[in-house]
Amino acid sequence: MITLKELAEKLNVSISTVSKSLNGSSEIGEATVSRVKEAAKLYNYKPNRAALNLKNSKTKTIGVIIPNILNHFFAKVLFGIEKESAKLGYNIITCLSNELYAKEANSLELLANGSVDGFIMSIAEETQKENKSDHFKDIINQKIPILMFDRVTDDIDCDKVIMNDFQAAYSATTHLIKEGRKNIVLINNIDDLSVGKLRSKGCFKAIEDAKHYGCNLTELKVPETSELEKEIDLFFKNNKTIDGVISIDNISGVIALNTATKKGYNVPKDLSVIGFSDDNVLPFTSPKLSTVTQHSDAVGEASVQLMIKRLESKESLETVVKTIDFSLNLRETTL
Amino acid sequence: MITLKELAEKLNVSISTVSKSLNGSSEIGEATVSRVKEAAKLYNYKPNRAALNLKNSKTKTIGVIIPNILNHFFAKVLFGIEKESAKLGYNIITCLSNELYAKEANSLELLANGSVDGFIMSIAEETQKENKSDHFKDIINQKIPILMFDRVTDDIDCDKVIMNDFQAAYSATTHLIKEGRKNIVLINNIDDLSVGKLRSKGCFKAIEDAKHYGCNLTELKVPETSELEKEIDLFFKNNKTIDGVISIDNISGVIALNTATKKGYNVPKDLSVIGFSDDNVLPFTSPKLSTVTQHSDAVGEASVQLMIKRLESKESLETVVKTIDFSLNLRETTL
């Protein structure tokens, strides 16, 4: 990598002349400017990032902390984050908390030393379960902004990008009621998460608001993903009159669908199934799973936009909460 | 963020005394060292990353370029990369090429300015299709090491971590032959990729090596993912005697399985299906898909280990190619 100094020597001008020429300063004569620019191109000069970071006290880099990259929702949010950051001239440093508090806190701590200008993150399951938030406060006290998406906490006042989880669950449930379903099971693999609680509430509110339909909703909480198959199977055994399934996590919808099919239910004639997910491999089920579709990439894009707006704003802005819409994607497992 | 200078002022010692104390230099008196360390802890001193990067001309950061984060294979490799980097004290800057040459080249270019010490990447589909490699050479000429995983090219001499694709396809095919299958279709959605070609060759070689079994293999190439469903359906229509499917990409196995089931095939009695993938949502098919399982996280881990070994080695090392094993995971779509 050639430096300004080396370029200056080759051109027999001073370092600052080169710097100014390259930065479009009006102080320098046209002839010099073009001479410098040519040389810069010739020698493939690129300003050294480390020097710029030090000089400017900013890195044009955002720290991104993802709870679980193997979850398609988060993968797609990351997709949106990366796309929008690149567009706006920022890099992202990616950390994965793997749902652990310690890893999350450590990542924040490690990057809060001038490595990044701000954080975009979704809270780890363990952190939510144990209700920890001091590590967030430490970072914010250091004047490094945090933006939380999807899984957020009221304990922290910061920018947030969330899904309309309550409403999404509400309208999925309402759809099943309107289909004439009477015995719906709500399968909940994510009761520890803020979004899980919201979705659950949305389902029950829909039932309540339509109680004249006489529809009944049972919640099946399965904390352990590995138990899902067994628990769902058991539930079907003990509840022969079930005619609707709403799964509010990423995966139990598929399992419920497969279980029901194996047991001889005719889906969607005898039984409707609605899952929660972005468009992903789930629609490759047969019949194709109807889902509440999260616009995950939009979550990522909005997060980046808000964060960069804050980073580049002169004044200190009020924190904002942005809600991203969902859509109900009826495929083949609903009427 | 408190700086060395500020700490020094508070302690009434010089900057270099503070620096040396904190870095465990033997030059400084014990009393001073502990006084300094206490103060550092008290004020939560953290060395400024940008300054260190500039001083050391290295960043302890690796640039990672992923073709498609929505592909579970790559998500899991990223998982492995992040885990191992964190363990070894490195950060990763993640870029997504989205299978595009321009984005890939741009990411390399942008980060090759002191932002990262090296690159770990898998080649974009477009880059492989058009056989481009000058952008890699540029980076390597700048003395920034590149490590390629999974999708690699012979045109570039660099560290590589690959799957044993030929062997994996070979043994999957051999399994079908041993089951007594006579008419196998090889569904190939990734013929443009180096790994697609390797897997295809592996299948044909297995057939050839076992030709006394009289097994026949037809290759169905479907370049467009969106056409898979239609093409597979058509193929089954025109080939009634098919009794084995080997899908060498991430997804066509599921589609083939669903198509076959819908057409009334009894899987695995009439027809065996083997897919390629890491353990992911594919096994949630019903019956559960048998797959060639890639140990994707091991790919990520090995990549990081090799890269860091190179970055931290004093001498210049020979380039190495490491092969990661696969395993044949027979579930319910094979006998």
Add this chain to the structure above:
DNA sequence: GTGAAAGCGCTAACAG
């Protein structure tokens, strides 16, 4: 045992 000073690569205020 401690401190002064140079320098990593860059920008910008100031001088000429």
Add this chain to the structure above:
DNA sequence: CTGTTAGCGCTTTCAC
């Protein structure tokens, strides 16, 4: 119009 210089935060050589 161009050059000199200070300084971002840190490490390290060299003086004292």
